Amino acid sequence: MAIVKxxxxxxxxxxxxxxxxxxxxxxxxxxxxxxNLRVEEVDENTESxxxxxxxxxxxxxxxxxxxxxxxxxxxxxxxxxAEGSPPTxxx
Amino acid sequence: MSLxxxxxxxxxxxxxxxIARRYFVTNGFDGALTxxxxxxxxxxxxxxxxxxxxxxxxGAAIALGISGFTSAYLSETEERKKELKELEESLxxxxxxxxxxxxxxxxxxxxxxxxxxxxxLISLFIxxxxxxxxxxxxxxxxxxxxxxxxxxxxxxxxxxxxxxxxGTFWLWSGLRAVLIGLATAGIIxxxxxNS
Numbered sequence: 001m002a003i004v005k006x007x008x009x010x011x012x013x014x015x016x017x018x019x020x021x022x023x024x025x026x027x028x029x030x031x032x033x034x035x036n037l038r039v040e041e042v043d044e045n046t047e048s049x050x051x052x053x054x055x056x057x058x059x060x061x062x063x064x065x066x067x068x069x070x071x072x073x074x075x076x077x078x079x080x081x082a083e084g085s086p087p088t089x090x091x
Numbered sequence: 092m093s094l095x096x097x098x099x100x101x102x103x104x105x106x107x108x109x110i111a112r113r114y115f116v117t118n119g120f121d122g123a124l125t126x127x128x129x130x131x132x133x134x135x136x137x138x139x140x141x142x143x144x145x146x147x148x149x150g151a152a153i154a155l156g157i158s159g160f161t162s163a164y165l166s167e168t169e170e171r172k173k174e175l176k177e178l179e180e181s182l183x184x185x186x187x188x189x190x191x192x193x194x195x196x197x198x199x200x201x202x203x204x205x206x207x208x209x210x211x212l213i214s215l216f217i218x219x220x221x222x223x224x225x226x227x228x229x230x231x232x233x234x235x236x237x238x239x240x241x242x243x244x245x246x247x248x249x250x251x252x253x254x255x256x257x258g259t260f261w262l263w264s265g266l267r268a269v270l271i272g273l274a275t276a277g278i279i280x281x282x283x284x285n286s
Contacts, residue, residue, distance in 0.1 A: 016104055045181035071191045073184040
């Protein structure tokens with residue numbers, strides 16, 4: 001199965017945790033994760049953010065769970081960079 | 092995330108620390124002033140059995156504790172539900188499984204415990220000299236007088252604590268609280284002497 005190397009997510013989240021803690025929590029999911037977070041819009045109760053995650057192998061379910069746990073929701077996956085995985089011995 | 096980190100995160104998220112601190116002082120002050128009032132009432136009333144004084148104080152302490160616990164739990168539960176519902180509507184997504192959902196379930200219990208235990212434990216501290224005297228540890232000033240002294244000491248401590256939170260001069264804040272205690276005592280003396 002192809003390996004996802006980069007994703008760009010449109011996320012809606014509450015004000016807490018703040019951007020710094022939110023990005024740190026996502027980065028802490030895996031030592032290889034590089035996270036870039038940009039706040040797009042701030043409302044009374046929520047913030048729209050764009051999160052870019054880069055890694056050698058992104059596990060999307062894990063990221064989705066972590067965002068949900070922090071009270072956020074992924075509106076859309078706007079960009080994906082994927083790469084075909086090298087053939088294994090079974091192939 | 093470790094359990095401690097998780098608890099810290101929920102604690103921060105729910106802002107329970109700030110609320111619990113406020114409740115601790117507010118209801119603690121209630122407890123201290125109530126005990127001061129009861130002790131002064133018995134003091135001005137003349138000879139009363141120590142057992143009756145202790146029972147009256149203990150009854151009031153238990154009532155304050157239960158009242159503090161239940162009132163805080165009921166009001167905080169409703170408040171948290173409302174906040175969570177508003178946030179869910181803004182996010183257009185359920186939050187029961189999120190940290191917000193868990194914080195809104197745990198926080199009312201924590202705040203209720205602080206709100207109930209604060210006046211109860213403070214009241215127990217204030218009536219401690221009466222108990223000690225009853226079991227044979229003589230109080231140099233007398234049990235009621237020492238209890239009244241303990242009330243003022245507690246009120247001073249709560250005032251200082253409040254001063255440290257707000258960043259004002261701790262001694263002024265402490266003395267201001269004691270002045271409230273003295274005013275209460277003055278009113279009680281005034282009413283007792285005319286009744």
